[in-house]
Amino acid sequence: MTTTRKHTALPKAQILIEALPWLTRHHGKTVVIKFGGNAMVNEELKAAFAQDVVFLRHAGLKPVVVHGGGPQISRALDRHGIVSEFKAGLRVTTEDAMDVVRMVLAGQVQRELVGLLNRHGPLAVGLTGEDAHTMTATKHQPRIDGALVDIGRVGEITDIDTGAIEALLADGRIPVVSSIARSQDDHHVYNVNADTAAAALAAALGAETLMVLTDVEGLYEDWPNSDEVISRLTASQLEKLLPELSSGMVPKMEGCLHAVRNGVRNARVIDGRVQHSILLEIFTDEGIGTMVVPDAHEGDAV
Numbered sequence: 001m002t003t004t005r006k007h008t009a010l011p012k013a014q015i016l017i018e019a020l021p022w023l024t025r026h027h028g029k030t031v032v033i034k035f036g037g038n039a040m041v042n043e044e045l046k047a048a049f050a051q052d053v054v055f056l057r058h059a060g061l062k063p064v065v066v067h068g069g070g071p072q073i074s075r076a077l078d079r080h081g082i083v084s085e086f087k088a089g090l091r092v093t094t095e096d097a098m099d100v101v102r103m104v105l106a107g108q109v110q111r112e113l114v115g116l117l118n119r120h121g122p123l124a125v126g127l128t129g130e131d132a133h134t135m136t137a138t139k140h141q142p143r144i145d146g147a148l149v150d151i152g153r154v155g156e157i158t159d160i161d162t163g164a165i166e167a168l169l170a171d172g173r174i175p176v177v178s179s180i181a182r183s184q185d186d187h188h189v190y191n192v193n194a195d196t197a198a199a200a201l202a203a204a205l206g207a208e209t210l211m212v213l214t215d216v217e218g219l220y221e222d223w224p225n226s227d228e229v230i231s232r233l234t235a236s237q238l239e240k241l242l243p244e245l246s247s248g249m250v251p252k253m254e255g256c257l258h259a260v261r262n263g264v265r266n267a268r269v270i271d272g273r274v275q276h277s278i279l280l281e282i283f284t285d286e287g288i289g290t291m292v293v294p295d296a297h298e299g300d301a302v
Helices: 001-028 043-058 070-079 095-120 163-170 193-204 234-245 251-262 275-282
Strands: 030-035 060-069 124-129 136-137 155-160 176-183 189-191 211-215 233-234 264-273 290-293
Touching: 001 275, 030 043, 030 193, 043 095, 043 176, 043 264, 043 275, 060 095, 060 163, 060 193, 070 095, 095 124, 095 176, 095 189, 124 136, 124 163, 136 193, 155 176, 155 193, 155 234, 163 176, 163 193, 176 193, 193 211, 193 290, 211 251, 211 275, 233 234, 234 251, 234 290, 251 264, 251 290, 264 275
Parallel strands: 030 060, 030 211, 060 176, 124 176, 136 176, 211 264, 233 290
Antiparallel strands: 136 155, 176 189, 264 290
């Protein structure tokens, strides 16, 4: 009986030993995770995501979660009779729409995520970019066909104050940040793309890693002709690819580029449809998804 138990337990020990060098490397490091896509609406994936983040915290890392809430916002706007409109891949956010965005992100999506994390202990604390001036923004006007376009209360981040988040991390908490920013110019608030917000926060915190959950396996080599995923590329290589990317991937990959060019050691786009994808990416030799590294670190181990 004892022999059988030893044999059945051995693979578990081997898995833990495989994780050891990664645990050593990442211990005490800050990891910013952008939560979104299917992982945000599928109950099993949500629960697995929460387990992963809590595991990171107990493994000695400092996870920070940043979230948007596109599907939930669209549903809420429909209920309020407000039409969802997108320009240049961004949601046109009127004053009325902004009230709904704020309510959904801070009052629904964030609350649910904080609740899932706190099933595992008193760990998660929710805040928005408004709190303690964490994120400050000015009006963002994208160019469409060469002309600036007004898309309402959509913000471009101008400043990050990491004080509140660093205080929470020092206290062993998991900050959960909604992608809303205070205005630099008036008393209103701005809706900020969550990929952009996560990248700016990762850079300001000097994070080891930015992880962006998506609904694809990573960055494809030659989509739609091939489903071969690029496992690793440098900032310069990514910059050359940006004009060819689909509109949905652009803010994610621009965020990765911004992060690694501003002090973040690596940025990863991973498939949030895979349960425990975060643990697979951080603690196994194989890894999944696409990793972006700074040019100067191209030959380094990451």
